[in-house]
Amino acid sequence: MYNYRMTPADAWTGRTDSLEDFAAFRLHQAVERINLAETQALKHYVKKGLNFAFVGFESDLGVRLNKGRPGAAAAPHAIRQKLASLPLKFDDVGFVDVGNIYATDDLTRAQKALGEIVAQLLQEGFLPIILGGGHETALASYYGHWFNKEASLGIVNIDAHFDNRPYEADGPTSGTMFRQIYDMTESQDWPYAYFVLGIQDHGNTQELFNFADETGTVYFSAQDLLGGQSNGIYNVLDSWLADLAKVHLTIDMDVFNVALAPGVSATQPFGIFPQDIMPYLTHLLKSGKVASIDVVEVSPENDQANGQTAQLAAVLLYYLMQIWAEVEQGKDA
Ligand SMILES: [Mn+2]
Numbered sequence: 001m002y003n004y005r006m007t008p009a010d011a012w013t014g015r016t017d018s019l020e021d022f023a024a025f026r027l028h029q030a031v032e033r034i035n036l037a038e039t040q041a042l043k044h045y046v047k048k049g050l051n052f053a054f055v056g057f058e059s060d061l062g063v064r065l066n067k068g069r070p071g072a073a074a075a076p077h078a079i080r081q082k083l084a085s086l087p088l089k090f091d092d093v094g095f096v097d098v099g100n101i102y103a104t105d106d107l108t109r110a111q112k113a114l115g116e117i118v119a120q121l122l123q124e125g126f127l128p129i130i131l132g133g134g135h136e137t138a139l140a141s142y143y144g145h146w147f148n149k150e151a152s153l154g155i156v157n158i159d160a161h162f163d164n165r166p167y168e169a170d171g172p173t174s175g176t177m178f179r180q181i182y183d184m185t186e187s188q189d190w191p192y193a194y195f196v197l198g199i200q201d202h203g204n205t206q207e208l209f210n211f212a213d214e215t216g217t218v219y220f221s222a223q224d225l226l227g228g229q230s231n232g233i234y235n236v237l238d239s240w241l242a243d244l245a246k247v248h249l250t251i252d253m254d255v256f257n258v259a260l261a262p263g264v265s266a267t268q269p270f271g272i273f274p275q276d277i278m279p280y281l282t283h284l285l286k287s288g289k290v291a292s293i294d295v296v297e298v299s300p301e302n303d304q305a306n307g308q309t310a311q312l313a314a315v316l317l318y319y320l321m322q323i324w325a326e327v328e329q330g331k332d333a
Contacts, residue, residue, distance in 0.1 A: 001113065003102045003113060005102065006034075006035040006036075006037070006100075007098075008077075009033070011076075011080040011081060012031045025087070026088055034097065035099065042098070046124065047092075048092060050127065050325055050329065051095075051126045052094070053121045053128050054095070054131060055098050055117055055121070055129075056077070056080075056099070057103070057132050057294075058073045058076055058077075058100045058101070059102065059103035059132070060299070061104075061107045062107055063174045065170075065171065066174045066175045066176075068266055069299060072132060072296070073133070075131065075296075075298035075299065076131040076133065079131050079295065081307075083314045083318065086314065086318050089322070090321070098117060101117070101140070111139045113140075114130070114140035114143070115147055116143075116147060117144070118144025118145075119143070119148050127293075128292040131295060134297060135159070135177065135252050135297055137294050138155070138248075138250040141248055141292055142181055142184075142248060150291075152245035153248060154194070155194050155195070155248050155249075156249050156250070157194070157196045158196075158197050159250075159255050161200070161266075162208045162209075162217070163177055163252075164179040164211050164217070165179060165208065166179060174265070178217075181194070182194075193243070193244055194218070195240055197220050198221070198271075199221045225276045228276055237280070241284075244289060246289050246290075247289045247290050248291060249292070250293075251296065251316065253297045253298050254266050254297050255271055256272060256274070257273060258271060260274075262303060263298055263302045263304065263310065264309060274312070274316065285327055288330075298310050
């Protein structure tokens, strides 16, 4: 397998309060690491109930090609370490970690390699949680659905940026994925369904706004989200979702205020706070259409020494997993 490595054991270690009392367990006591180089069939790992699968994209190649601050290649490890000690408050939920793809010199090949893993996880009934990596991770996530021929897939991006830059001249980067996906969907006559929350006016050229408008991209600015009270967004989101079978959710940590998220490639002084976005993420998850999630752009070498940006990503994922699990379990009830 191209540029694959298993997750090291020290990614999932932390405080242990009890070895017997399940109610005192933490996530690191539940996550089973799998070496995909030796294990092709994942069905033996599927437990009764829900199954989350972590997979990492150790890449900042797209960020470097986009002339951003590198460092995101170390993020999957940093986010796992922050997730490890969070309390295991999930019933009938299994957790596996199937390892990482790392990017060296061929970004597209690495994205496709990760996409093949995501496609397999989706086929075998897992809910994939993809730990980036620069935002180029999102194209790898999309490849997973693409390889499975999921034509009716929407993408919700929580981001300060559209990341829909042209790539014909200089090649793909961490700023071009959503134009690449546009071209892929066009080539197959699939709908292009792209919804962005958190856009910063100063963070995108007029050309990128124009491309968004020309391609039917739905977007709201960071200012539109403040306080989580803009009820018009729910209606727009619901009508957008109505035409779609599934959604991939991608969260770029640079949507958050630099005070909370200093450890990203492109810091954001006018960024949002968690309470501004959680109501919309909850609403989105309750649609029951979210099939995969990635969290991207954490850059540990640019983070505070306590890893506060990785921690924000981990806690955000933790709450999303809780809501996601409730929704998925409600489907069977
Ligand atoms: Mn982005």
